Amino acid sequence: MIKVENLVKAFGPKLAVNGVSFTVERGEVLGFLGPNGAGKSTTMRMITGFIPPTSGRITIGGFDVVENPIAAKRLIGYLPENAPAYTDMTVMGFLRFAAELRGLRGAARDKAVERAIELCFLESVRHQSIDTLSKGFRHRTCFAQSIIHDPDVLILDEPTDGLDPNQKHEVRTLIRRMGEKKAIVFSTHILEEVDAACTRAIIIDRGRIVANGTPQELRQRSEMAGAVTMRVKGPTAAELRDRLQQLSTVRKTLFVKEDGPALCARVVPSPTALDGQLEESLFDLVMREKWRLLELKTEEGRLDEVFRSITLPDTAPSKKE
Amino acid sequence: MNTDASVTSQASVAALNGPRWSAVGNVITIAKRELTGYFTSPVAYVFIVIFLLLLGFFTFMVGRFFQRNEASLFAFFMWHPWLYLFLVPAAGMRLWSEERRLHTIELLLTMPVTAWQAILGKFLASWAFLAIGLFLTFPMVITVAYLGDPDMGAIFCGYLGSLLTAGAYLSISSMTSALTRNQVVSFIISVVICLFLILAGWPPVTDLLVQWAPTWLVDLIASFSVWPHFETFQRGLIDSRDLIYFILVMVFSLFTTGVIIRSHRAG
Ligand SMILES: Nc1ncnc2c1ncn2[C@@H]1O[C@H](COP(=O)(O)OP(=O)(O)O)[C@@H](O)[C@H]1O
Ligand SMILES: [Mg+2]
Numbered sequence: 001m002i003k004v005e006n007l008v009k010a011f012g013p014k015l016a017v018n019g020v021s022f023t024v025e026r027g028e029v030l031g032f033l034g035p036n037g038a039g040k041s042t043t044m045r046m047i048t049g050f051i052p053p054t055s056g057r058i059t060i061g062g063f064d065v066v067e068n069p070i071a072a073k074r075l076i077g078y079l080p081e082n083a084p085a086y087t088d089m090t091v092m093g094f095l096r097f098a099a100e101l102r103g104l105r106g107a108a109r110d111k112a113v114e115r116a117i118e119l120c121f122l123e124s125v126r127h128q129s130i131d132t133l134s135k136g137f138r139h140r141t142c143f144a145q146s147i148i149h150d151p152d153v154l155i156l157d158e159p160t161d162g163l164d165p166n167q168k169h170e171v172r173t174l175i176r177r178m179g180e181k182k183a184i185v186f187s188t189h190i191l192e193e194v195d196a197a198c199t200r201a202i203i204i205d206r207g208r209i210v211a212n213g214t215p216q217e218l219r220q221r222s223e224m225a226g227a228v229t230m231r232v233k234g235p236t237a238a239e240l241r242d243r244l245q246q247l248s249t250v251r252k253t254l255f256v257k258e259d260g261p262a263l264c265a266r267v268v269p270s271p272t273a274l275d276g277q278l279e280e281s282l283f284d285l286v287m288r289e290k291w292r293l294l295e296l297k298t299e300e301g302r303l304d305e306v307f308r309s310i311t312l313p314d315t316a317p318s319k320k321e
Numbered sequence: 322m323n324t325d326a327s328v329t330s331q332a333s334v335a336a337l338n339g340p341r342w343s344a345v346g347n348v349i350t351i352a353k354r355e356l357t358g359y360f361t362s363p364v365a366y367v368f369i370v371i372f373l374l375l376l377g378f379f380t381f382m383v384g385r386f387f388q389r390n391e392a393s394l395f396a397f398f399m400w401h402p403w404l405y406l407f408l409v410p411a412a413g414m415r416l417w418s419e420e421r422r423l424h425t426i427e428l429l430l431t432m433p434v435t436a437w438q439a440i441l442g443k444f445l446a447s448w449a450f451l452a453i454g455l456f457l458t459f460p461m462v463i464t465v466a467y468l469g470d471p472d473m474g475a476i477f478c479g480y481l482g483s484l485l486t487a488g489a490y491l492s493i494s495s496m497t498s499a500l501t502r503n504q505v506v507s508f509i510i511s512v513v514i515c516l517f518l519i520l521a522g523w524p525p526v527t528d529l530l531v532q533w534a535p536t537w538l539v540d541l542i543a544s545f546s547v548w549p550h551f552e553t554f555q556r557g558l559i560d561s562r563d564l565i566y567f568i569l570v571m572v573f574s575l576f577t578t579g580v581i582i583r584s585h586r587a588g
Binding site for chain 1: 361
């Protein structure tokens with residue numbers, strides 16, 4: 001549904017987006033991750049036809065956004081960053097306006113408005129003026145606008161920004177559910193959202209894609225992925241460290257530390273160890289030494305670690321030329 | 322890939338209604354929203370009251386309407402271009418600067434509407450708002466009709482000329498409001514341009530200029546002015562050249578509005 005090829009956007013000499021390519025099919029929810037200023041919003045503005053790309057091509061359902069903008073825009077629902085809305089309108093008035101611009105008239109329009117109000121839990125504020133809404137309601141009003149025509153493609157720029165934890169959860173659930181029938185791209189800098197709602201994630205930094213995969217695949221890139229943490233009672237710290245070192249399945253012992261009456265240790269598997277071999281050898285070790293095993297846990301790898309390791313912090317000194 | 326686009330989502334139903342009709346529909350929808358926007362704030366009512374009060378003041382006090390003893394509205398219409406000088410930019414300054422300030426321009430222009438539909442819709446709404454204010458001066462017509470036997474055709478021409486002048490100023494305000502998200506700046510620039518449009522052909526100024534510059538130059542400058550065109554209407558004449566002048570000013574300004582908006586988006 002969404003096809004982005006070699007997208008570039010220059011603001012003056014600065015490349016805000018630099019050679020971004022990806023595709024999103026129906027049934028996919030693509031999480032767009034990146035630190036502030038990475039180029040997420042700029043990319044989304046180009047996809048939705050708000051700003052023209054400097055170079056590159058975007059097609060939505062086969063329609064080129066630059067050459068056939070109206071046809072492409074018909075297929076898209078868009079929630080811009082910071083959820084702008086006409087503050088002098090009521091929620092209902094605003095949604096009706098959006099529905100009419102989407103070509104819905106009369107009964108079809110009213111039905112679409114009711115559906116959006118229900119999906120976004122706006123019943124209690126439907127006649128309220130938008131400038132009197134709390135941030136959460138205002139955000140959902142703009143969100144409702146984006147789904148009013150039941151679009152095939154949804155572009156959501158930080159859809160959970162400014163919501164409380166319950167509302168965040170609801171919006172994520174909504175995104176995941178709608179994602180079954182649509183192609184969705186949403187940007188965020190909250191990593192847990194990737195697990196909660198995405199089928200795939202792209203990490204973008206300084207205008208470039210630095211990682212692209214399922215949340216599972218991204219986690220694998222973590223240093224910690226596959227590491228095993230164990231808690232045992234019996235040995236001394238030195239003893240445990242020594243025995244762990246001798247195992248062929250262990251590449252490195254990250255730490256051994258006191259944990260109440262027990263010891264806690266974390267080891268990284270050697271590259272030759274097959275899946276599960278490390279756990280097996282650790283269990284055997286405990287049995288052989290007649291220690292008592294309290295816990296054995298395989299780490300999945302952590303997204304935030306991956307995120308940190310492949311994106312540069314904003315404060316990094318810029319390269320001197 | 323194209324089959325993706327033809328799924329029976331609700332939006333594609335609209336496409337079947339034909340592009341021309343949906344263009345008109347979009348302009349109407351945008352104009353309706355804009356016009357409602359004027360009246361949901363008290364500013365609109367204040368604006369209209371000020372407009373009527375000022376018109377009354379100039380017509381009766383400064384223009385000495387009754388002392389003239391004429392069954393015509395000349396003393397009334399002659400003030401319009403001057404009043405519009407401030408009131409029209411005030412009404413038009415929010416057109417695009419507000420959209421940019423609230424970032425709703427990003428919503429509007431990612432809808433399946435073209436930029437010119439949005440520009441035209443918003444312009445027509447403001448113009449309709451000014452027309453409503455102008456319409457509320459109808460007691461003037463009743464007064465002269467009661468006191469004497471005025472030429473109704475001339476009065477109609479007067480109103481038409483006044484409305485077109487307001488439209489020309491408004492199109493300029495639309496252009497300047499696209500320039501900046503600061504409404505005050507937009508207001509000031511637009512007043513300056515409109516002032517030029519009056520003064521360039523206002524007899525006291527042209528009389529002065531003739532002493533300094535060759536006549537052809539003075540005439541050239543004056544030809545940009547609304548004043549002579551406005552005056553023809555006040556004399557009860559509808560000349561196609563005057564109509565063309567006003568239409569050209571509006572088309573040019575609205576076109577420039579589009580160029581400015583496009584250049585913002587291009588970054
Ligand atoms: N209109 C603009 N003019 C100049 N620079 C811009 C403009 N919009 C964005 N940028 C710059 O482009 C970069 C990417 O911005 P943005 O896409 O908003 O990042 P993100 O949404 O990932 O936080 C930033 O460095 C920003 O300063
Ligand atoms: Mg952003």
